[in-house]
Each structure stands twice: as C-alpha cells, then as structure tokens.
Amino acid sequence: MSKVSRSKPARIPQVAVLVDTSRSYGRDIVRGIRRYVAEHGPWSLYLEPRDLHSRFPDWLKDWPGDGILSRTVDAAMLRQLKATKLPVIELRTTVLPHSFPFVGMDNSIVGTRVAEHLRNRGFQRFACxxxxxxxxxxERSEYFVQTLRAHGFECSVFKSSRRLRWDEHQRALSEWLTSLEKPVGVFAVNDQLGFWLLDAARRAGIAVPEEVAVVGAENDNMLCETASPPLSSLRLRGQAVGYEAARLLDEWMAGRRVPKPGEKHLLVPGDIVVRQSSDIVAVEDPRIAAALRFIRQHATEQIDVTRVARETALSRSVLERRMKALIGRSPGEEINRIRFAAVEKLLTQTDLTLDAIAARCGFTHPQYMAEAFRKRSGLTPGEFRRQRAVV
Structure with missing residues (x-):
C-alpha cells in the first residue's frame, strides 16, 4: 500500500505582544492586533495580562520567535528587546534611545482638539x-497650551507629584482648583488624572461643570463612567494603533518592507466623548448662553438663525453681533459647526450611508453636505471615514 504524501505545513509566524492590558487603551491595541491577525494571519501570539510596569519576560531572551509588539516600560526592557535581534514595533515611548519604528497617537492633535473643545464651549480661562x-x-499638555496661546489665552498648569501621599496630593490639587479664576476649562492629560481632578473638585465644593469643566484623554470607560460627574474624554484609537503596528510588523517579518530606523507612524485621534464634566456652555451673557444651548440641542433638526433668534427673544442682528463678540462665530457658523461635528461622529462610529447621515444631521441634500464637508476638512466623507475609523 503506497504512502500518502503530505506537504509540510507553512510555518506560522510567532509574535510576542508585550502590551499592558490594565487600561482600555492597551486592550484596544490588542483588539486591533487581533483583527489584523484574523484578516491576514494566522499568527502564533504570546499574550498575557500585563500592567503598566510589567517587565520583559525572561524566557523571551532565547525565544526563536519572529517579532515583538511592545509598549516598553524602561531602559532595562529596551536593552532586552534590542538583545533579541528581532523586529520590534514600539507602541509606547518615543523618548528612550532606540531605533524601533513607533506607532501611536499624534499628541499635537490631542492637545489641540481638547483646547478647541473647551474654546467652543465658550471658555476663556484654561488650566492643565x-x-x-x-x-x-x-506633549499633550504642551500642544494644549500652545493652541490656547495662539488664540491669546494663558493657561495655568498643575504638575502631579508622585512624592506626595494620596490625601496630600488631593489637598494640593483642591487648593489649586480653588485658586483658579472661574469659570475655567481644564484638560487632564489622561483619564486617571481626570478622575482625581473631579474628586479634588468635589472635596473643595467646586461645581462641575458650572465652575470647572474637565476633559480627559483616552476615554477609559471604567474611569470615565465611575467618575462623579462622568468624565468627558478624547477617544484614542487604540484599535487602529494595534492594527497598523501589526501590519508594519507583518511586512517586516515577511521581508516586504524593512522600516527605516526610528520612523514614526502617528495616527489621528478620535473625537471627544462628551459627558457631564464638560457638557456646558461657559458664556456669561444669559441670552447667548441660551442660544448656544438651543443650537447644540437642535442644530441637526434643520433650524436656521431666525429660529434661534426667536427662541432667545433677540433680533437677528443683535444675536449675530453679540454671539460673534463672545465666541468668535456667528449663529450660522455655530449651527454648521455642530452639524459637521455630528457628520464626523457618524462617519467614524457607524456604517450609515451619506444619505442617512445627511438626514440625521439636518442636511436636505447629501451632495451639498459631501461637498461642504470636503471644503471644511480637505477630505471627502469616504476619505475621512477611512482615516478616522476606530480601525
């Protein structure tokens, strides 16, 4: 009886994923890696739960693998990664001396986007x-401050001290918040700091968001929803980072493309998920504050400036003049800003057609919406969706 010949199975790439899974951003990175592998694998993945300070696994020193995706903790871990001689994609640090390709968020946009969010809410006093x-x-804080200064605003900065005990730190933070002239918009550069900031405000008896509006970054649902009040936060696209990092590593392992030493792949962050901590319009003129609230609540319902003027008992000319003086935008510009923000959200978070998006966002004609969107953003709706989608 003749033997049945069997072809040798193709070798499956072995990849170590050294990514902290204690926060939502790291878990999203892993989800992005998983999606890439599902579409382009198979890979054999080494993955274990890790925290922000987990070290390099000793057994990887002599591991005959093919590549590593890493959020590197410190210089010691960096040396160990270099010693493997394997392709490594870095997902955390850009300051340790290494030549690994880096994939992460563009922090210039993170800082700028939070600054614009608070400015669009009418704030004229800011802190970080x-x-x-x-x-x-x-980096996030520097771009936040730079953006504000470019518009003529100063920004108070409080630096967290790890030398203080928790109660001492919160007392110092409460004293700083109390010292700020109000109302003030505050950027906490990640959600952990945002959570602490809201606790300090509560200890000091400071009303949030009426006196202090707070925005974090990373949109960690556990922290944001547990905070009191719930914390607004800029969404980082961890899944997109993981997917892009896996793609680069795959090309490198296969020899299709060797990255340049130290090359950076900076991705555009997502939108700001508005929760109670910044859900306010900080304008001292009560009529204009009412107009802004009405626009925010009804902009996608095909309202016009005449309707806004009627709702606030102001003439159109007075409304135009006072709003322009206070926030730098006319009522019509504010309506369009809210509408196009809604368009961006639906493009990145849903698979709705342009017709459906136009109907939901107050546009009668999808073609007009698409052309106006292109003029505002420099991208077609389809291009914007591909660039900003979660993955």
Whole structure:
C-alpha cells in the first residue's frame, strides 16, 4: 500500500505582544492586533495580562520567535528587546534611545482638539493638569497650551507629584482648583488624572461643570463612567494603533518592507466623548448662553438663525453681533459647526450611508453636505471615514 504524501505545513509566524492590558487603551491595541491577525494571519501570539510596569519576560531572551509588539516600560526592557535581534514595533515611548519604528497617537492633535473643545464651549480661562512621568503626557499638555496661546489665552498648569501621599496630593490639587479664576476649562492629560481632578473638585465644593469643566484623554470607560460627574474624554484609537503596528510588523517579518530606523507612524485621534464634566456652555451673557444651548440641542433638526433668534427673544442682528463678540462665530457658523461635528461622529462610529447621515444631521441634500464637508476638512466623507475609523 503506497504512502500518502503530505506537504509540510507553512510555518506560522510567532509574535510576542508585550502590551499592558490594565487600561482600555492597551486592550484596544490588542483588539486591533487581533483583527489584523484574523484578516491576514494566522499568527502564533504570546499574550498575557500585563500592567503598566510589567517587565520583559525572561524566557523571551532565547525565544526563536519572529517579532515583538511592545509598549516598553524602561531602559532595562529596551536593552532586552534590542538583545533579541528581532523586529520590534514600539507602541509606547518615543523618548528612550532606540531605533524601533513607533506607532501611536499624534499628541499635537490631542492637545489641540481638547483646547478647541473647551474654546467652543465658550471658555476663556484654561488650566492643565499633567503628569510629567510620561513624555506623551507632556506633549499633550504642551500642544494644549500652545493652541490656547495662539488664540491669546494663558493657561495655568498643575504638575502631579508622585512624592506626595494620596490625601496630600488631593489637598494640593483642591487648593489649586480653588485658586483658579472661574469659570475655567481644564484638560487632564489622561483619564486617571481626570478622575482625581473631579474628586479634588468635589472635596473643595467646586461645581462641575458650572465652575470647572474637565476633559480627559483616552476615554477609559471604567474611569470615565465611575467618575462623579462622568468624565468627558478624547477617544484614542487604540484599535487602529494595534492594527497598523501589526501590519508594519507583518511586512517586516515577511521581508516586504524593512522600516527605516526610528520612523514614526502617528495616527489621528478620535473625537471627544462628551459627558457631564464638560457638557456646558461657559458664556456669561444669559441670552447667548441660551442660544448656544438651543443650537447644540437642535442644530441637526434643520433650524436656521431666525429660529434661534426667536427662541432667545433677540433680533437677528443683535444675536449675530453679540454671539460673534463672545465666541468668535456667528449663529450660522455655530449651527454648521455642530452639524459637521455630528457628520464626523457618524462617519467614524457607524456604517450609515451619506444619505442617512445627511438626514440625521439636518442636511436636505447629501451632495451639498459631501461637498461642504470636503471644503471644511480637505477630505471627502469616504476619505475621512477611512482615516478616522476606530480601525
């Protein structure tokens, strides 16, 4: 009886995923990696639960694998990664001396987007709460401050101190918040700091968002929803980071493309998920505040400036003049800003057609919406959706 010949199975790439899974951003990165592998694998993945300070697994020193995706903790871990001689994609640090390709968020856009969110809410006083332990926290704060200064605003900065006990730190944070002239919009450079900031405000008897509006970054649902009040936060696209990192590593392992030493792939972050901590319009003129609230609540219902003027008992000319003086935008511009923000959200978070999006966002003609969107953003709706989608 003749033997049946069997072809040798193709070798499956072995990849170690050294990504902290204690926060939602890291878990989203893993989800993005998983999606890439599902579409382009198979891979054999080494993955285990890790925290922000987990070290390099000793057994990887002599591991005959093919590549590593890493959020590197410190210089010691960096040396161990280099010693493997394997392709490594870095997902955390851009300041440790290494030549690994880096994939992450564009922190210039993170800082700028939060600044614009608070400005669009009418704030004219600003502050920032930072932790200098991570370079990307500092980058976010620097671009936040730069954006505000470009518009003529100053920004008070509070630096978190890890030398203080928890109660001492919260007392110092409460004193800083109390000292700020109000109303004030505050950027906490990640959601952990945002959570602490809201606790400090509550200890000091400061009303949020009426006196202090707070926005975090990373949109960690556990922290944001547990905070009191719930914390607004800029959504980082961790799944997109994981997917892009896996794609780069796959090309490198297969020899299709070797990345340049130290090349950076910076992705555009998502939108701000507005929760109670910043859901307010900070305008001292009560009529204009009412107009802004009405626009925010009804902009997608095909309202016009005449309707806004009627709702606020102002003439159209007075409404136009006073709103322009207070927030730098006319009522019509504010209506369009809210509408196009809704378009962006639906493009990135749903699979709705342009016709459906136009109907939901107050546009009668989808073609007009698409052309106006292109003029505002420099991208067609389809291009914007591909660039900003979660993955």
């Amino acid at each position: 709460y930072i932790d200098t332990a991570e370079a990307f926290f500092v």
